[in-house]
Amino acid sequence: MGLISAGSTIFDAGAMSAGFGGSMTFIKKLTASGSGTLSFVDGASSVVLDGTYKEYVFTFNNIHSSSENSFQINFRDGGTAYDAVKTSAGYRAYHFEGGGADLGYEASLDLAQETAFQGVGQPQSSADNDSSGSGYLHLFNPASTTFVKHYISHYSHHYTNAAPGVITNWMSGYCNTTTAIDGVQFKFDSGNIDSGDICLYGIA
């Protein structure tokens, strides 16, 4: 039974009609605590990562590393391994606390038909309790069996202990597969995610 007011259908078939509710739906929050990896897998622990949404957004809030390492992501395209083939480009801007700033292409963030983890950030400070990184990543239409899977990120973080300052990383690419992506995993290239949270949203 629907709920209609002044001729407008507000609710029907168990859902709010388009134009009434928000279009950004919170799906899952994972909080790191000395975590080796944080994984979002469709169908597990209330995670939705399928054709329900055409776009998914991950937000990174105060990601703090246990040692001076780089924040990474990888994608699952069938099976349980996070090893989708990816091609991507990246660039960065930095400004050190002691002076010095620049903008340029960042080869450590690019991949060329590789299955390795994708860099989201560069080495980030772990020594100070107030250092961390924050940002977001968009993943488009992961359930498509026609197209490659595009992703876009922007991640800003403290740089290294030896060179304190801000470094902001932009990266985008695609998983070069027409198999659906049904899992995403985050980690540092070494060591643990000491603290921080990652939230997953679906965009209707």
Place this chain on the structure above:
Amino acid sequence: MAVVSNGTTIIDAGALGSGVPTGKMILIKTLTASGSGTLDFINGADSVVFDGTYKEYVFKFINIHPATDSADLTFQVDTGTNTNYNQTIMSTVFRAEIREDGADSKLIYDTNLDQEEGTAFQQIQHDIGNDADQSAAGTLTLFNPASATFVKHFMARSQIYYAGDYALDFLVAGYFNTTTALTRVQFKMSTGNIDSGVIKLYGIGG
């Protein structure tokens, strides 16, 4: 008849009550291309809202696939009931890219794709491949199109499976140099049709 709970109006006169919390990103319209010459979002037509209701509008592009290889997704706007789609644009364009074999990685400014008080359609997705698995995805944000005081700012970022097998990160920003309210937005390829793909329009805030 209104729906009232504990003294709070939840629904009345075909709308949610102002005190009902909702998300602030509201889906306004979805257009799906199928060999389409243009996709148009016109305020007041086909349930499209594109006026002072929201201060920010966001377009999402899902798997834009051109009928012609290396075609570019472009857009323009117009005012009132005009359909010339030739408003004056100032814009900047830059990109990062890499080929699948690892060659030709670079970050460059695109001097031939920006506009200096031009009226052409503005590229927002460059050189999209049209192999079966190639497409482009991204976002265009347009701020306060109903302003009668300010120029109309826009910014876009897309990820493109570039013809020639590149990953291309493409960023465009600029403004429509008019203080007249915008009422419509048109998307089309630089050549050929939009073979397939989805464009969604959202209003932010309210």
